Amino acid sequence: MSEVVLKMEGIVKEFPGVRALDNVNFEARSGELLALMGENGAGKSTLMKVLSGVWPYPTYEGDIFIRGEKKRFYSTREAEEAGVAIIYQELNLIPELTVAENIFLDRQPTNSLGAIDWRKLNSDTQNLLDELGIRDFKPTDQVKTITVGKQQMVEIAKALSKRASILVLDEPTSALTEKEVFDLFRIIRKLKQDGVCMCYISHKMEEIKQIADRVVVLRDGQTIGDVTPIADITLDQIISRMVGRDIKDMFPKSERKRGEKILEVKNIEVDNPVMPGEKKVKKASFSAYRGEILGISGLMGAGRTELVSAIFGAYPGATHGEVFVDGKKVDIRSPTDAIDHGIALLTEDRKALGLFLGQPVTFNTTISSLQTISTGLLGVINAARERALVEKYVTQLGIKTPNIDTIIGTLSGGNQQKVILGKWLNASPKIFFLDEPTRGIDIGAKVEIYKLLNRLADEGVAIIIISSELPEVLGMSDRILVMSEGAIVSEFTRDKATKEAIMEYATGARHTGG
Amino acid sequence: MQQTKQQNQLLEFVKTNATLIALVVLALALSFADPTFHTARNLSNLARQVTIVGIIAVGMTMVILIAGIDLSVGSVVGVAAVVVTLLMQYGLAVWIAVPVALVVVGGVIGLWNGFWIAHYRIPPFIITLGMLTIGRGVALTLSGGSSVPVADPSFAKIGGAYIPPMPTLVILAIAVAFNVYSLFKGFSDSKKLGGRGDVEKLATGVILAVIGLALAVYIFGSGDGLPIPVAIFVIIAGAAIFVLGHTKFGRRLYALGGNEEAARLSGINIFQTKMIVYLTASVLAALSGIILASRLNGASPNLGTMFELDAIAAVVIGGTSLSGGSGTIGGTIIGALIIGVLNNGMSLLGVSSFYQLIIKGLIITLAVWFDVLQKKK
Numbered sequence: 007m008s009e010v011v012l013k014m015e016g017i018v019k020e021f022p023g024v025r026a027l028d029n030v031n032f033e034a035r036s037g038e039l040l041a042l043m044g045e046n047g048a049g050k051s052t053l054m055k056v057l058s059g060v061w062p063y064p065t066y067e068g069d070i071f072i073r074g075e076k077k078r079f080y081s082t083r084e085a086e087e088a089g090v091a092i093i094y095q096e097l098n099l100i101p102e103l104t105v106a107e108n109i110f111l112d113r114q115p116t117n118s119l120g121a122i123d124w125r126k127l128n129s130d131t132q133n134l135l136d137e138l139g140i141r142d143f144k145p146t147d148q149v150k151t152i153t154v155g156k157q158q159m160v161e162i163a164k165a166l167s168k169r170a171s172i173l174v175l176d177e178p179t180s181a182l183t184e185k186e187v188f189d190l191f192r193i194i195r196k197l198k199q200d201g202v203c204m205c206y207i208s209h210k211m212e213e214i215k216q217i218a219d220r221v222v223v224l225r226d227g228q229t230i231g232d233v234t235p236i237a238d239i240t241l242d243q244i245i246s247r248m249v250g251r252d253i254k255d256m257f258p259k260s261e262r263k264r265g266e267k268i269l270e271v272k273n274i275e276v277d278n279p280v281m282p283g284e285k286k287v288k289k290a291s292f293s294a295y296r297g298e299i300l301g302i303s304g305l306m307g308a309g310r311t312e313l314v315s316a317i318f319g320a321y322p323g324a325t326h327g328e329v330f331v332d333g334k335k336v337d338i339r340s341p342t343d344a345i346d347h348g349i350a351l352l353t354e355d356r357k358a359l360g361l362f363l364g365q366p367v368t369f370n371t372t373i374s375s376l377q378t379i380s381t382g383l384l385g386v387i388n389a390a391r392e393r394a395l396v397e398k399y400v401t402q403l404g405i406k407t408p409n410i411d412t413i414i415g416t417l418s419g420g421n422q423q424k425v426i427l428g429k430w431l432n433a434s435p436k437i438f439f440l441d442e443p444t445r446g447i448d449i450g451a452k453v454e455i456y457k458l459l460n461r462l463a464d465e466g467v468a469i470i471i472i473s474s475e476l477p478e479v480l481g482m483s484d485r486i487l488v489m490s491e492g493a494i495v496s497e498f499t500r501d502k503a504t505k506e507a508i509m510e511y512a513t514g515a516r517h518t519g520g
Numbered sequence: 521m522q523q524t525k526q527q528n529q530l531l532e533f534v535k536t537n538a539t540l541i542a543l544v545v546l547a548l549a550l551s552f553a554d555p556t557f558h559t560a561r562n563l564s565n566l567a568r569q570v571t572i573v574g575i576i577a578v579g580m581t582m583v584i585l586i587a588g589i590d591l592s593v594g595s596v597v598g599v600a601a602v603v604v605t606l607l608m609q610y611g612l613a614v615w616i617a618v619p620v621a622l623v624v625v626g627g628v629i630g631l632w633n634g635f636w637i638a639h640y641r642i643p644p645f646i647i648t649l650g651m652l653t654i655g656r657g658v659a660l661t662l663s664g665g666s667s668v669p670v671a672d673p674s675f676a677k678i679g680g681a682y683i684p685p686m687p688t689l690v691i692l693a694i695a696v697a698f699n700v701y702s703l704f705k706g707f708s709d710s711k712k713l714g715g716r717g718d719v720e721k722l723a724t725g726v727i728l729a730v731i732g733l734a735l736a737v738y739i740f741g742s743g744d745g746l747p748i749p750v751a752i753f754v755i756i757a758g759a760a761i762f763v764l765g766h767t768k769f770g771r772r773l774y775a776l777g778g779n780e781e782a783a784r785l786s787g788i789n790i791f792q793t794k795m796i797v798y799l800t801a802s803v804l805a806a807l808s809g810i811i812l813a814s815r816l817n818g819a820s821p822n823l824g825t826m827f828e829l830d831a832i833a834a835v836v837i838g839g840t841s842l843s844g845g846s847g848t849i850g851g852t853i854i855g856a857l858i859i860g861v862l863n864n865g866m867s868l869l870g871v872s873s874f875y876q877l878i879i880k881g882l883i884i885t886l887a888v889w890f891d892v893l894q895k896k897k
Contacts, residue, residue, distance in 0.1 A: 345787040385768030
């Protein structure tokens with residue numbers, strides 16, 4: 007059995023009003039990947055921030071041992087020096103600089119005059135990439151020109167260049183394509199052989215089964231059960247440790263009869279803003295019906311987000327094609343127009359496109375439908391009506407928040423997402439697009455969101471879900487469209503759809519009619 | 521235990537009202553240093569001086585709230601002053617010249633700024649910097665580079681007349697009664713909805729209202745009464761507080777400044793909102809220019825030079841974030857008062873105007889530093 011390199015004992019971390027970590031105990035060994043699982047808000051990220059010195063000693067209680075030696079990190083730098091590196095969900099690279107410059111940022115090799123030794127910088131980087139078996143990009147590539155998946159590898163190379171022996175990966179695959187995940191796992195396996203200890207935070211059960219050696223579950227800031235070898239535990243057992251209950255039916259299917267056609271789009275095309283003449287979406291046509299959940303599947307970059315955003319009026323001037331709502335042709339030139347026609351879009355990137363992080367829950371809930379709480383020419387807001395309305399959504403959607411005046415940035419991802427759902431529900435949409443509605447959200451909240459979407463469909467709303475998680479698309483949709491390289495390449499009804507068939511079309515292995 | 525809790529509450533109160541406390545401390549210190557400071561006459565003058573930049577700062581608050589900036593307001597003051605006086609020279613009556621100058625100068629410049637910024641998405645810094653130069657050039661061209669005198673005595677009333685003490689007292693009483701009423705209404709509304717009702721907030725509000733009333737009665741209740749420009753400023757500030765805090769439009773400003781992309785995808789009309797904000801800022805600056813010309817009974821093309829910096833300083837000292845999305849008109853008023861009290865006090869104490877600049881600059885730096893410290897916690 008390999009050496010225990012990391013041990014965290016009795017870790018307690020308090021924020022005003024919340025005990026984020028409440029007696030966490032676990033250990034990790036060299037050459038293993040320890041999966042750190044738990045719902046959003048369970049304390050995983052906080053724990054890793056304690057480990058990496060973001061929350062320095064003594065802002066927490068408890069002890070950290072590295073190779074048996076008690077460590078107290080007063081800064082991230084000290085943690086780095088002790089060999090701890092963390093790769094966040096949101097990558098910390100500078101897009102304008104090259105791969106090599108990013109990896110050796112502020113540690114660039116210099117010549118005798120103190121100027122950067124470019125040749126050595128690039129060759130050192132190349133050696134590092136060779137060691138990891140990365141051949142997809144060069145040290146001199148600008149980071150903004152390579153995909154997110156490759157950027158992640160740059161981050162890993164950067165961590166290893168600092169001789170990290172404990173590597174924390176916070177949901178590394180959330181933005182990767184299957185191919186990129188495959189490459190990442192190859193590197194992870196290589197690192198295991200090299201004796202690197204990895205802590206891996208993820209919500210994706212199938213990944214954990216594939217790549218993890220042992221697993222530890224956090225719930226409400228506490229470790230639930232011991233560190234368990236992955237072979238000795240089932241996915242169901244992990245889930246029940248995470249949520250404290252069994253989830254029998256992830257996808258509460260309900261039988262529905264679809265109503266009349268409410269949305270029809272014909273030959274939608276979206277210009278590529280960077281490459282004139284190129285199209286992000288190519289001649290996409292489809293219809294959506296009242297009371298139906300339509301899934302849109304496909305790989306990252308297949309043009310799904312662009313398609314729905316274009317219908318929503320987010321790219322005025324760059325969108326071509328026709329949109330019909332209730333059989334009438336409509337001219338949507340802005341999201342304002344779309345909302346007026348009863349269309350809502352829950353965006354993929356919650357923080358950048360959905361939330362006003364510095365504002366309270368109330369503000370975030372009512373911002374898209376201020377007319378429901380205001381009167382008169384001046385649009386005077388009725389505060390009492392607003393509060394009652396927001397309280398209603400908080401109860402209805404089970405939003406966990408200290409109160410409705412809480413700043414939304416302090417809530418967990420799942421609760422933020424529920425607030426955004428509330429915001430769109432308040433706009434009473436007839437057609438509701440949801441782009442990756444459950445990304446980065448814990449299982450409990452996911453199921454609640456699924457139930458809500460089913461209920462909305464039962465009430466006659468046309469629901470259109472984009473999702474990269476196949477089980478989700480398969481479990482939720484009545485009908486599934488598959489996109490590949492900007493075009494809709496296939497359509498399945500629920501009974502005909504299988505994982506394999508969808509992947510074949512999504513990856514371009516099969517073509518329409520072929 | 522009880523004591524530490526009270527200490528915490530006190531600390532919290534000091535933190536949230538730091539600029540207000542700074543203003544009070546500054547005023548008290550000046551009163552001790554020079555007894556003429558706290559005479560009703562001096563304070564009334566001070567209030568009138570503050571209104572010129574104060575009115576501009578109200579518009580600037582909205583601009584900065586949406587993460588913009590308007591450097592052209594000082595030039596707008598100059599153009600508006602020159603235009604209104606020239607119009608009267610051409611024989612237009614005051615009551616026509618003033619609205620025409622407001623609409624033409626404030627309207628045209630505001631729409632110009634707004635259009636470039638909202639439609640072409642050019643950084644406001646550049647567009648309004650350009651307008652700063654253009655505006656000053658227009659003021660110099662129109663006036664031929666010399667000052668424009670005013671013959672009509674009724675024009676001087678805008679900036680120089682007073683509402684007599686008796687009506688002033690009535691107005692003040694009504695204002696305070698309304699303020700206290702809305703405080704109590706807010707309190708009972710929040711209780712009705714199952715909230716606890718923040719007794720301390722209510723108490724602080726009422727106490728501040730009473731102190732404000734007492735101060736206003738002391739300054740304006742005797743002597744000449746309430747200066748017209750002060751009344752105009754109070755109305756504008758009150759309207760802006762209402763709009764920002766209680767209307768759809770106000771919400772849109774905070775949304776736009778907090779996250780423009782999210783605001784757009786939430787269905788907010790970005791173009792329209794930006795146009796209105798830059799228009800408002802220009803019209804208010806034009807109004808300020810007209811009041812200034814009235815006070816001086818004539819216009820010089822250099823009027824308003826550097827006013828944009830005083831306005832921005834007032835907004836920033838008042839706690840509005842330059843990156844947009846947070847801030848209040850109340851804070852800006854306090855910021856403007858701090859600058860006004862400093863100017864007035866230092867002049868009374870005979871501090872050289874050279875030193876005054878240095879001290880003002882340091883105060884601005886300290887205010888922003890304090891704000892940054894606050895946000896870190």
